[in-house]
Amino acid sequence: MQSYTEENYLKIIYHLSEISHPVQTNAIAERIQTKAASVTDMIKKLSEKELVNYVKYQGVTLTEKGKLTAINIVRKHRLWEVFLVDKLNFKWDQVHEVAEELEHIQSNLLIERLDEFLDFPKVDPHGDPIPDKHGNFAEMTFVKLSKLKDGDQGTITGVSEHSSAFLKHLEKLGLTLGKRVEIIDVVEFDGSVELLLEHEKLNISREVAKHILITKN
Amino acid sequence: MQSYTEENYLKIIYHLSEISHPVQTNAIAERIQTKAASVTDMIKKLSEKELVNYVKYQGVTLTEKGKLTAINIVRKHRLWEVFLVDKLNFKWDQVHEVAEELEHIQSNLLIERLDEFLDFPKVDPHGDPIPDKHGNFAEMTFVKLSKLKDGDQGTITGVSEHSSAFLKHLEKLGLTLGKRVEIIDVVEFDGSVELLLEHEKLNISREVAKHILITKN
DNA sequence: AATTATTTTTAGATTTGTCTAAAATAAGAA
DNA sequence: TTCTTATTTTAGACAAATCTAAAAATAATT
Known part of the structure; x- marks a missing residue:
């Protein structure tokens, strides 16, 4: 222990x-x-x-032992985040600190039951994968939004930056998990991206685009 | 803090x-x-x-300050116990140790949302009252089963002993919260109690009876 | 290759919560 | 009241996790 x-x-x-x-x-x-x-x-x-x-x-x-221990903590952290968002109506930018504490609760039964209660989620509220109890991750096929080209389409499935400021910004723009986007133009001057989100045109900076993860489909 | x-x-x-x-x-x-x-x-x-x-x-x-702090921890402990039993299907004898850890998580938002999610429970799985966020307890009108007389009737609404051994014993006998009981006889020799539980006759020791709380009705 | 700058480690101190052993106080018995 | 016992406190030490300041090793620069 x-x-x-x-x-x-x-x-x-x-x-x-x-x-x-x-x-x-x-x-x-x-x-x-x-x-x-x-x-x-x-x-x-x-x-x-x-x-x-x-x-x-x-x-x-x-070491292998250390890695398994670490992955188990990550598993707990992400499951608690799902709980906070799905069941207690936390916003995705409010969950980190609390999960930071909850991840240290020691009880395998608790975490297996929580997993079941949440219906075995595969990703947390930021799109990060949740390992199973053996430490295995489901394969993820993300692409950074900033790597897409004109005409590319896809679904927002994750973010690679978890600060409250960033997440609130995305929320305000409507760029939340599960939303479909289509690239209209990548501005050569500053790398900012013009995109279509639910028939609305939107321009986001390259900095923001870099932290949005897309699954092409 | x-x-x-x-x-x-x-x-x-x-x-x-x-x-x-x-x-x-x-x-x-x-x-x-x-x-x-x-x-x-x-x-x-x-x-x-x-x-x-x-x-x-x-x-x-x-002190007043110390008491409020303590009551708040008790509140958190009992709310988590309700969560574990009602939502994660823990048995009433399995919740104590885990709640002992969960009670120290620091987040008012978490505990208020949990309270709401659980539909503002007034008692925990052992019948112990849950104080509100201001530290106020609802009035409880318990009597120890061992204090009842022949013919008395009531509902099991709590226990005053929380060991896993005791709780498992009650579970096996069917003496769980919400069950109605009627006293048939209090044996003078050893203080054991004969009672009727769902049309079944049952004899429990005085030691057990002392830790079962009844609301007469 | 020699010098400078950066990173990392050591040595010794500090804080929190604990311990043992001995001293002080309180409570009970003669 | 005096002696005995039980409880509580003090004094000093220890382990975990941290810190500062100085020394050592590595990396970068000229």
Whole structure:
């Protein structure tokens, strides 16, 4: 069993692993709101527990055991997010902090029953995939909206930025999960995208487009 | 804001206050699975935060502020228990440990939405009253089953013992919340109670009867 | 390759909550 | 009242997670 803090480190290392491999001490420190020295201490502890592979000055990677632990926390986080949105009418920009706490509740029965209660959702309110209890993810076929060309069509199925500010902005524009969009034009000057959303013309910045995930269909 | 540990102390002190007033150090130590010395330390801390009134060697009482905090934790605990039983199909003897963790999640929005989602329940799965957000309890008119006389009738509306062993025992006997019972005889020899439950005769020990709460009607 | 800058680690201190062992106080019995 | 017992508190130590400041290693630059 891991402590609350250890679980948080594992989760952050898991997420950062998707960007850089191995993960640097400073990157963890930044994400976890702490100092590099503290990270080094914790990494040593996790290394002794065989949850991470650690080589001094070279950063860390998760061991198989550490990865499974991390994925389980991600699973819990995302299931709770679905609960908050689907059952308690939270907005998609309100769920993160609460799920951050709920993900540490220790009870397999609870999480399996929650999964069932929510009807085994495959994605969370931001379109992120929810692993099953064995740690397996369903295949996702996302494309960043910013990569689409004129005439391309698709459905919004996820976002890659979870800040409240960004999510509220999308909400205001009507760019929520499940909506169909068609690209009218990609402006060469600034990379902004002209698109059609429910017969309405819309222009979004390249910055925004980069964080909207589309499934072509 | 209080720490997880502080919250637990406040909750225990609150519950013990119903038995003895003020609450003794050793009583807290026993309930919280720790040593008297640790309790003294924590009590001093809570006293400095004005959550308890503390006189050396004389035990503690909750201040108004401490009491409100404690009641809020009890509220959260009981609402989560209702959720687990009503929505996730937990048995009434399975909910305590998980609720013990869930009660510490910090989010007023969460708890108000949960309350609404559960349709503002007045009692938890053991018949214990759920305070409203201001800390007010609905009036309860319980009588211990062991206090009833021959011919008395009523509905089981609560239990005053929450161990899994006891609850499973009741479950097996069919003595669950909402069931109507009629007293046939109180055996003088051992205080055991003969009763009628859905046209079935049943004999329960005085020990069991003491922990079943009845609303006469 | 030598120097500078950045990143990471060590060493030692701090905070929270806990502990043991000993001292102080309160309560009960003779 | 005095002795004995039980309860509570103090003093000092410990583990977990953090911090600052300084040292060490790595990376970047000239």
